[in-house]
Amino acid sequence: MRELLDDYLNWSSQLRKALAADVLDPVHLDVGSIGGIAFVGMGGSGVVGDVVAKYLEREVALPVATVKSFTLPKYVDSGWLVVAISYSGNTLETLAAVTEAVRRRAKLCTISSGGRLMELSEKLGVPRVYVERGHLPRAALPSMLAAAVLLLNKLIELKVSTERWVEVLKDPEALEVAEDLASFLVGGLPVFVVTEDIYPLGVRAKNEVNENAKLTCKVEVLPEWGHNDVVGWESTPKDLVKIVVLRNGAGGLADFAAEYLRKLDYSLKVLDVGRGSYFETILYGSWVIGLASVLLAGLRSVDPESTKSIEYYKQFVQSYLKFYA
Numbered sequence: 001m002r003e004l005l006d007d008y009l010n011w012s013s014q015l016r017k018a019l020a021a022d023v024l025d026p027v028h029l030d031v032g033s034i035g036g037i038a039f040v041g042m043g044g045s046g047v048v049g050d051v052v053a054k055y056l057e058r059e060v061a062l063p064v065a066t067v068k069s070f071t072l073p074k075y076v077d078s079g080w081l082v083v084a085i086s087y088s089g090n091t092l093e094t095l096a097a098v099t100e101a102v103r104r105r106a107k108l109c110t111i112s113s114g115g116r117l118m119e120l121s122e123k124l125g126v127p128r129v130y131v132e133r134g135h136l137p138r139a140a141l142p143s144m145l146a147a148a149v150l151l152l153n154k155l156i157e158l159k160v161s162t163e164r165w166v167e168v169l170k171d172p173e174a175l176e177v178a179e180d181l182a183s184f185l186v187g188g189l190p191v192f193v194v195t196e197d198i199y200p201l202g203v204r205a206k207n208e209v210n211e212n213a214k215l216t217c218k219v220e221v222l223p224e225w226g227h228n229d230v231v232g233w234e235s236t237p238k239d240l241v242k243i244v245v246l247r248n249g250a251g252g253l254a255d256f257a258a259e260y261l262r263k264l265d266y267s268l269k270v271l272d273v274g275r276g277s278y279f280e281t282i283l284y285g286s287w288v289i290g291l292a293s294v295l296l297a298g299l300r301s302v303d304p305e306s307t308k309s310i311e312y313y314k315q316f317v318q319s320y321l322k323f324y325a
């Protein structure tokens with residue numbers, strides 16, 4: 001556990017190095033001439049696509065898609081930019097979708113630390129960033145997020161400032177906040193309630209609890225929460241869940257949800273992850289929740305590193321998808 005905890009604790013130096021990475025074989029794409037941007041990737045790599053897509057939705061007048069499967073949506077054609085992300089470079093869903101992107105002559109760019117995605121990218125000479133090896137994919141979030149932003153800053157002149165990114169990962173109180181969150185989460189199924197503007201952080205939180213703490217977990221997003229999940233709380237057993245409301249600075253809907261759930265007597269914690277800008281908030285929130293999920297594994301006496309069920313699933317997919325294996 002110590003090793004993984006240390007890897008998370010060292011995120012600021014991982015990120016600092018990652019921000020100095022090169023974009024290999026860069027090209028310049030005129031945003032006006034692109035049909036859209038699709039992010040392809042699974043799990044700890046796929047969530048990077050969620051994070052960047054949410055930013056682009058608000059900043060760039062282009063359709064944006066996230067693909068977490070073997071196939072691309074029909075509308076992704078040669079006019080689209082496809083950003084494929086796989087830390088290992090060997091995830092079959094990602095490789096299958098990339099094969100399809102190549103077949104459709106989409107503009108491909110990639111992020112990996114090796115594997116077949118790296119081999120293919122070299123062979124095709126597509127724009128790419130190589131990220132540092134030696135991490136578990138989920139612990140390499142800073143590297144992959146930096147790579148995605150460097151790529152887009154270069155390819156479509158996105159102009160995201162990364163100046164303050166490292167700073168938020170140096171917060172001296174983060175470990176204490178994480179310890180507090182981990183002890184709160186012991187003894188119930190974690191439920192994250194999050195506002196739509198930072199929904200990818202909710203997805204990331206769920207994945208971290210799944211993979212590090214070996215627990216099932218649910219994530220609900222506001223305002224949709226108010227149209228279905230809100231009713232579920234009318235009679236869900238109180239001792240079953242531990243609810244964390246992720247607040248992004250000013251409260252609004254998040255505070256409403258917290259107050260409502262508190263009135264119903266649920267065990268609840270509000271975690272304010274707001275750090276000013278979108279990417280800084282996502283980085284800080286992912287850091288604190290990642291640390292908490294590793295600490296929670298310790299409190300539950302499970303190994304935070306091993307993900308044998310993912311390996312079991314991947315073996316099945318290999319036989320299921322012989323063509324790509």
Ligand code: F6R
Binds near residue numbers: 044094307
């Ligand atoms: C493991 C993890 C997984 C992987 C996923 C896809 O740490 O986070 O969710 O990210 O199985 O593998 P990669 O990231 O290698 O494409």
